[in-house]
Amino acid sequence: MKWSEQTWQTIEEKYNSILKMPFIKELSDGTLLLEKFKFYMAQDSLYLEHFGRTLSLIAAKIQDLQDVLAYMRFAENAIVVENALHESYFKDFGVTDKGILQPACHHYIHFLRSTAALESVEVAVAAVLPCFWIYREVGDYIYKNQNAINNPYQKWIETYGGDEFSIAVDQAIAICDKVAENTTEETRKRMTEAFITSTRMEYHFWEAAYQLKTWM
Numbered sequence: 588m589k590w591s592e593q594t595w596q597t598i599e600e601k602y603n604s605i606l607k608m609p610f611i612k613e614l615s616d617g618t619l620l621l622e623k624f625k626f627y628m629a630q631d632s633l634y635l636e637h638f639g640r641t642l643s644l645i646a647a648k649i650q651d652l653q654d655v656l657a658y659m660r661f662a663e664n665a666i667v668v669e670n671a672l673h674e675s676y677f678k679d680f681g682v683t684d685k686g687i688l689q690p691a692c693h694h695y696i697h698f699l700r701s702t703a704a705l706e707s708v709e710v711a712v713a714a715v716l717p718c719f720w721i722y723r724e725v726g727d728y729i730y731k732n733q734n735a736i737n738n739p740y741q742k743w744i745e746t747y748g749g750d751e752f753s754i755a756v757d758q759a760i761a762i763c764d765k766v767a768e769n770t771t772e773e774t775r776k777r778m779t780e781a782f783i784t785s786t787r788m789e790y791h792f793w794e795a796a797y798q799l800k801t802w803m
């Protein structure tokens with residue numbers, strides 16, 4: 588069994604908990620309070636900048652030149668393409684100030700940045716994988732279960748439930764499987780731990796937005 592298949596099994600329960608979150612349910616039926624979505628989008632826009640920086644650091648470290656190019660593209664997509672979705676919502680909502688990093692986002696970003704800086708590149712690619720994979724699965728799930736009539740969050744749903752995003756996700760999974768195959772059992776274990784940690788943080792990111800959780 589591939590590393591990715593084995594690892595997904597370890598987070599299956601956590602993934603199912605994500606699907607049951609009120610944030611996901613209400614985003615999907617369009618009833619999520621705008622205040623919560625705005626909080627989420629502002630934090631996510633800050634997140635994407637640092638996620639893009641993390642992907643660039645991985646691009647600088649990864650061995651295979653095709654993989655260097657893939658992570659450079661992922662970084663550009665996070666900062667330019669994904670963030671364009673956020674900017675368009677900010678325009679609609681009249682948001683000019685995204686504010687500061689709040690606890691869940693701060694924690695997640697710093698986990699990704701420190702993993703990319705201090706761990707091996709194999710562990711770093713595993714740490715960023717839930718940012719692709721969980722979003723694709725949640726995006727697809729919402730796409731299939733959405734209320735598409737007058738849903739204010741339609742653009743979000745189409746971005747993460749769309750084919751373009753899915754192609755990048757498949758690439759990121761394939762790179763993880765390749766590096767996992769060529770490394771030690773100990774590193775594969777660390778990759779799985781990093782993947783689990785990021786999965787947890789995806790959960791807490793949505794939870795924090797639903798609760799509008801800020802610093803004291």
Ligand SMILES: Cc1ncc(CN)c(N)n1
Nearest residue numbers: 631634717718719722792
């Ligand atoms: C927190 C988070 N994780 C993942 C994604 C999808 N790149 C995102 N936009 N935000």
